[in-house]
Amino acid sequence: MGDSQKSKEKGAYSQWGPEETKVLVELLVDGVHRNWRDNSGNFSKLIVEQKFLPVLNERLGCQKNHNQYLSRWKYLRGLYNNYLDLQRFNSGCGWDPEMKRFTAPDEVWKEYFKKHPKHKHLRYESNERFEDLQLIFGCGLATGGSAIGIKYMLFM
Numbered sequence: 001m002g003d004s005q006k007s008k009e010k011g012a013y014s015q016w017g018p019e020e021t022k023v024l025v026e027l028l029v030d031g032v033h034r035n036w037r038d039n040s041g042n043f044s045k046l047i048v049e050q051k052f053l054p055v056l057n058e059r060l061g062c063q064k065n066h067n068q069y070l071s072r073w074k075y076l077r078g079l080y081n082n083y084l085d086l087q088r089f090n091s092g093c094g095w096d097p098e099m100k101r102f103t104a105p106d107e108v109w110k111e112y113f114k115k116h117p118k119h120k121h122l123r124y125e126s127n128e129r130f131e132d133l134q135l136i137f138g139c140g141l142a143t144g145g146s147a148i149g150i151k152y153m154l155f156m
Contacts, residue, residue, distance in 0.1 A: 016072050020060055024072060025129055027052045028136045041137070080133040086112060086122055100126045 016024075031037065036047050043052070048069050056064055083102075087093055092108040095101075102122055104112070109123055 014062065014064065014068060016068070016075075020056065020062060020064070021072065021076075022129075023056055023059055024052070024069075025076070025132050025136070027055060029132050032135055076129075076133060077137055079129070080137045082116075082119055082122065083127065083130055083133070085116065086119065089115075095130070097131070100128050100130065102127065 028043070031043055031047065031051065036043055036051065038044055045066055049066055053064055053066070053069060056062065086102055087095070089108075089112050093102060093104040093112075096103050101124070113120055
């Protein structure tokens with residue numbers, strides 16, 4: 001029995017389209033606002049199967065299951081990590097919220113692409129989902145926004 005025959009027996013693979021991914025991200029953002037995440041920042045299988053997948057499948061007429069959700073979750077997390085890598089790479093990199101894309105001087109891009117040649121798309125493409133992914137996956141990210149300087153701590 002060939003490999004193609006084995007994969008057919010397991011069930012047909014359903015690739016995620018752009019509209020399906022867009023709706024999933026919308027549902028995940030809504031889930032974040034409703035505090036449906038667990039302590040680790042993930043959504044439980046029960047939440048996914050009862051809250052997200054029925055809405056996604058009904059709205060788009062697809063039949064996504066939990067394993068397919070996990071596959072897309074991993075893809076979206078990887079995409080978000082690519083965005084973080086870019087931001088951490090150099091202080092010359094920024095985010096333009098109006099254009100929905102990353103900005104940096106040419107020399108910063110050149111150095112970044114030496115280490116990340118597969119990320120060239122980040123320079124020119126619009127990254128519409130970045131802010132949503134930041135909300136979904138950035139729950140444990142320290143930004144320093146609430147930091148108190150050590151100088152002030154000594155006199156409190």
